[in-house]
Amino acid sequence: MxxxxxxxxxxxxxxxxxxxxxxxxxxxxxxxxxxxxxxxxxxxxxxxxxxxxxxxxxxxxxxxxxxxxxxxxxxxxxxxxxxxxxxxxxxxxxxxxxxxxxxxxxxxxxxxxxxxxxxxxxxxxxxxxxxxxxxxxxxxxxxxxxxxxxxxxxxxxxxxxxxxxxxxxxxxxxxxxxxxxxxxxxxxxxxxxxxxxxxxHKRALEDSRIDWTWPAEDLERLIRAQSDPYPQAFTHHRGERLRIVSAAVSEGRYGGTPGRIFIREGDGVVVVAGAGARTGRLPGLLVRRVRTEDGAEQSATDYFRTMGGYLTPRP
CATH class of the missing domain: 3.40.50.170 (Formyl transferase, N-terminal domain)
Structure with missing residues (x-):
């Protein structure tokens, strides 16, 4: 033909x-x-x-x-x-x-x-x-x-x-x-x-912005869906954009406000996640590796030297 x-x-x-x-x-x-x-x-x-x-x-x-x-x-x-x-x-x-x-x-x-x-x-x-x-x-x-x-x-x-x-x-x-x-x-x-x-619809950079009210399971899939060479899922820490390169669902259940940088667990740092996080019945997102705006990549345990503070959708 x-x-x-x-x-x-x-x-x-x-x-x-x-x-x-x-x-x-x-x-x-x-x-x-x-x-x-x-x-x-x-x-x-x-x-x-x-x-x-x-x-x-x-x-x-x-x-x-x-x-x-x-x-x-x-x-x-x-x-x-x-x-x-x-x-x-x-x-x-x-x-x-x-x-x-x-x-x-x-x-x-x-x-x-x-x-x-x-x-x-x-x-x-x-x-x-x-x-x-x-x-x-x-x-x-x-x-x-x-x-x-x-x-x-x-x-x-x-x-x-x-x-x-x-x-x-x-x-x-x-x-x-x-x-x-x-x-x-x-x-x-x-x-x-x-x-x-x-x-x-067609995806744009806005679609990679992390909403910490999503359940940890959904956020973990979002991060896998935005793997290299795609634009990584991102959030903001202390006014600067921070890309999440690798993450998992935490083993423990953590209560509080979505986006709170909470506690070390295993090889990562848990961030509180989910609209119902205030109940303390939900797992958090275990962040393992991050990338800063200058392209430097490091483990979350190295990047988050102290616990506390929040990751936010915008600066």
Missing amino acids: RVVMFGYQTWGHRTLQALLDSEHDVVLVVTHPASDHVYEKIWNDSVADLAARHGVPVLLRNRPGDEELLAALKAAEPDVIVANNWRTWLPPEIFDLPPHGTLNIHDSLLPSYAGFSPLIWALINGERHVGVTAHRMDAELDAGDVLIQRSVPVGAADTATDLFHRTVDLIGPLVTESLDLIASGRAVWTPQDRSRATFF
């Missing part, structure tokens, strides 16, 4: 590589220009560079829909469009252009976690599995009929970085299998159960 590919960053790069390795003919690639957005500088393998190395024509667009792009798509005469990590909505005149429509690859188990940063949100929310979905694109973002899904388990100590590497490895085989099913006429499309759908 003749394939046009829309995509960006490492997700799009893996998709394009799978297409180039397949028996299908990649006739055009559409990708975004380089971005300074903090989350778009992570996992930023260049789709444009990969296409250029293989002699595939490339168009750079922030948004689709202009006449030049539409004319190029029509001239390419694709049998199918394949999209992965294209960050804006595609209009019907594009996604319905090829005879086989547009196959979108999304890194969640749809209908849950449609939208942006699904792995991070899923980890924060304590999901036991994450994965990748191949589905037909329609007018509603990430809502079209599903062709294939593949999942991996989430371990108790997994970070978002771990889950990224595990799920991005699913993309190549998923793309190859999907196109083989479509080309052979054996594709079976299953409508999504829209009563189970959830949709998440």
Whole structure:
């Protein structure tokens, strides 16, 4: 089949590589220009560079829909469009252009976690599995009929970085299998159960700010979800931003005001957490490693020389 590919960053790069390795003919690639957005500088393998190395024509667009792009798509005469990590909505005149429509690859188990940063949100929310979905694109973002899904388990100590590497490895085989099913006429499309759908916004630095009224269990997952190279979850200590690099749920239960730097426990320092912390029935967050604004990283026991005082959302 003749394939046009829309995509960006490492997700799009893996998709394009799978297409180039397949028996299908990649006739055009559409990708975004380089971005300074903090989350778009992570996992930023260049789709444009990969296409250029293989002699595939490339168009750079922030948004689709202009006449030049539409004319190029029509001239390419694709049998199918394949999209992965294209960050804006595609209009019907594009996604319905090829005879086989547009196959979108999304890194969640749809209908849950449609939208942006699904792995991070899923980890924060304590999901036991994450994965990748191949589905037909329609007018509603990430809502079209599903062709294939593949999942991996989430371990108790997994970070978002771990889950990224595990799920991005699913993309190549998923793309190859999907196109083989479509080309052979054996594709079976299953409508999504829209009563189970959830949709998440793109993450920004504000979403890494620690709210000490969250339960310690949720905060521990937030910190794993904001693992390097993502922007770490952060708080403020004595007016300065402090990033929490590593943490756990305390063994003991500690009462008081959320954010209070309370007591040493094992290899860390407990910070009181949870909206109900005043009852004394909740564990705290055991902070193990921190990073200051100058990039210096140290153990929490070295950083917090004395107990007392508070960690706050803002200076």
